[in-house]
Amino acid sequence: MEPEHAALSLAAYDRRAVHALLRDVTPRALLTELRAGRMGARLTPDQRAELAELLTAWERRALGALPLRDALLVDERRGRRVFALLCVEHTTARITLPPVLAAELPAPPIDLPDPPALVGQVPEAAPLVEAAARGLSVALQNHPDAYPLPNDLERLLPTLPPAIGSSGEPFVQPTGTRRRIAAALATAGVALLALPMLAGRIPQHPAGLPLALLTLALLLGIRAGWPGYAGSLCIWLVANLPGFRHGTDLAAFWPALPLLIAGLLLLSLDRHVRAMWRWLRALLTRGRRPHRS
Numbered sequence: 001m002e003p004e005h006a007a008l009s010l011a012a013y014d015r016r017a018v019h020a021l022l023r024d025v026t027p028r029a030l031l032t033e034l035r036a037g038r039m040g041a042r043l044t045p046d047q048r049a050e051l052a053e054l055l056t057a058w059e060r061r062a063l064g065a066l067p068l069r070d071a072l073l074v075d076e077r078r079g080r081r082v083f084a085l086l087c088v089e090h091t092t093a094r095i096t097l098p099p100v101l102a103a104e105l106p107a108p109p110i111d112l113p114d115p116p117a118l119v120g121q122v123p124e125a126a127p128l129v130e131a132a133a134r135g136l137s138v139a140l141q142n143h144p145d146a147y148p149l150p151n152d153l154e155r156l157l158p159t160l161p162p163a164i165g166s167s168g169e170p171f172v173q174p175t176g177t178r179r180r181i182a183a184a185l186a187t188a189g190v191a192l193l194a195l196p197m198l199a200g201r202i203p204q205h206p207a208g209l210p211l212a213l214l215t216l217a218l219l220l221g222i223r224a225g226w227p228g229y230a231g232s233l234c235i236w237l238v239a240n241l242p243g244f245r246h247g248t249d250l251a252a253f254w255p256a257l258p259l260l261i262a263g264l265l266l267l268s269l270d271r272h273v274r275a276m277w278r279w280l281r282a283l284l285t286r287g288r289r290p291h292r293s
Helices: 002-006 016-024 027-035 045-060 069-075 075-091 125-133 176-198 208-220 226-239 251-270 271-288
Strands: 009-013 091-096 139-140
Touching: 016 069, 016 075, 027 075, 045 075, 045 091, 069 075, 069 176, 075 091, 075 271, 125 139, 125 208, 176 208, 176 251, 208 226, 226 271, 251 271
Parallel strands: none
Antiparallel strands: 009 091, 009 139
């Protein structure tokens, strides 16, 4: 047994990076990176050729589009070798242990839980301890390519893709007390417009109080912020300028143009107003789609 212990060694490798490859990279993608020279810098030419051959075999077995972890579970024989070569690629330091110390260690291959305990007995292990301090794992090996296979492969699930961000905050229709107050304001505004017309006369200032009540109901219902109120006030003032009446020459409108532009800019700054416009645009878009028979 003594010659067997004399061959033991320690290797510092990035186990988390290897596990990330198993979870999120396919054999096909890894083979592409290997052939492009973007992977395999720490492998020998023979090891790179062997890894390419193993990945090609998986591609031929219709495993190329699966995560490496799934291919390893399906084809454990090739998977163990692929895993070992990935660990070699992510190994940063290695030392050989003296036979006396090797006899006291557990059976390899295994990841050591406490590499600093070796510093007093093996001064050469200091680089491995530094690697462990950086978050790397230290494996006890009886062969340079022997790394402990993860015992939780079933739990190495692919990383969930990031949620597709929406184009903005969703529009929330008014509810509860806010909805009742908004409805009351809107009803009052419509009544101020409709009642005089039912009596046979047109309101002298339809853009005055009725428009103010309707606008206030809308802003309160969508929970608008101060930019929405300020922008609506600017547009309301434009509609209530002394010279801005039905039948007035268009030239009388130009002095109010800066106020109108300021109002539109302020409205565009309010996220709740933008959400309402996106919601309305989506409704109109769905309404224009042709119905399939």
